[in-house]
Amino acid sequence: MTQITGHTRFGGLLGSPVAHSLSPAMHNFSFEVLGIDAVYLAFDVGQEKLGQTVRVFRDLNTYGFNLTMPVKKKVMEYLDDISEAAQLIGAVNTVVNENGKLVGHNTDGVGYVACVRAHGFEPKGSEVTMFGAGGAACAAAVQLALEGAKALHLVSRRSRSWDAARDLADRISRRTSCAADLTDLEDTGSLRELIGKSSLLVNATSVGMAPHEDQSLIRDLSMLHPGLIVSDVIYNPRTTKLMRQAREAGLKSIGGLGMLLYQGAEAFRLWTGQQMPVEQVKEKFFT
Numbered sequence: 001m002t003q004i005t006g007h008t009r010f011g012g013l014l015g016s017p018v019a020h021s022l023s024p025a026m027h028n029f030s031f032e033v034l035g036i037d038a039v040y041l042a043f044d045v046g047q048e049k050l051g052q053t054v055r056v057f058r059d060l061n062t063y064g065f066n067l068t069m070p071v072k073k074k075v076m077e078y079l080d081d082i083s084e085a086a087q088l089i090g091a092v093n094t095v096v097n098e099n100g101k102l103v104g105h106n107t108d109g110v111g112y113v114a115c116v117r118a119h120g121f122e123p124k125g126s127e128v129t130m131f132g133a134g135g136a137a138c139a140a141a142v143q144l145a146l147e148g149a150k151a152l153h154l155v156s157r158r159s160r161s162w163d164a165a166r167d168l169a170d171r172i173s174r175r176t177s178c179a180a181d182l183t184d185l186e187d188t189g190s191l192r193e194l195i196g197k198s199s200l201l202v203n204a205t206s207v208g209m210a211p212h213e214d215q216s217l218i219r220d221l222s223m224l225h226p227g228l229i230v231s232d233v234i235y236n237p238r239t240t241k242l243m244r245q246a247r248e249a250g251l252k253s254i255g256g257l258g259m260l261l262y263q264g265a266e267a268f269r270l271w272t273g274q275q276m277p278v279e280q281v282k283e284k285f286f287t
């Protein structure tokens with residue numbers, strides 16, 4: 001554990017609940033490995049106390065903080081500047097305190113793209129089919145678009161997320177060079193066609209997450225074609241049913257742990273200007 005001194009800076013995670021988070025372990029370990037005099041703590045803060053907590057974090061000269069549910073959108077009201085990606089995503093998960101100026105970023109999308117890139121997928125010029133339109137989907141979709149994906153096919157059920165999915169597709173098409181469209185999950189003919197054109201299929205819904213490990217949005221394995229890469233943002237379980245289906249079809253599959261690791265690494269880089277020792281973090285906390 002880092003020796004606390006009169007110079008030690010702090011930062012941390014705001015949200016509720018936060019006690020289960022891996023972020024304190026990842027960041028404190030990385031500070032220690034790199035000899036950085038800083039600590040990272042978790043604070044259970046809901047919407048009501050967010051404004052006053054953010055002011056305290058600004059005034060106490062912290063290096064910054066992360067946000068998790070349910071305050072990733074609300075925090076945007078209290079910041080001085082917000083990155084282009086975070087504006088497009090509509091949520092902030094990382095704030096950097098630049099000498100009292102609070103700048104919001106979203107590192108989930110960067111984390112997602114770093115994860116699939118580490119497995120050999122290059123977004124530039126690609127066509128991608130993605131299930132979901134919640135927080136994880138927005139972040140991954142926006143970053144794929146910003147990094148040059150040619151077309152993004154969002155697939156959502158006609159329920160709570162439908163309007164959000166349509167807004168996301170519009171935003172991406174208007175503000176990036178990627179053409180985004182939206183298809184109903186029940187339209188299996190179109191879904192087959194879209195997956196057929198894509199080199200990456202992403203599950204960014206919670207379907208398949210524990211305790212519902214037996215679920216997948218792919219009901220027909222013949223929708224998966226040779227060369228397709230299948231990625232799931234879910235990290236619990238580490239191997240989802242969708243990933244097992246992909247492996248059964250002889251395809252490469254990528255789980256959500258890498259996104260979790262690399263979103264933290266990007267936040268660490270923004271705060272410290274240094275690379276998180278990701279291989280050591282992976283070995284210590286993710287194996």
Ligand code: NDP
Nearest residue numbers: 132133134135136157159160161205206209233256259260
């Ligand atoms: P949200 O609640 O914001 O979004 C969930 C999405 O899944 C919504 O679009 C929802 O649609 C859709 N969905 C849920 N059930 C179904 C279903 N039966 N059929 C079709 N669509 C469905 O959650 P998040 O985006 O925050 O999280 C989604 C998953 O991603 C979770 O498992 C979470 O653990 C994981 N995650 C992983 C991260 C990582 O770093 N690897 C980071 C963040 C999240 P509807 O609105 O209609 O319910």
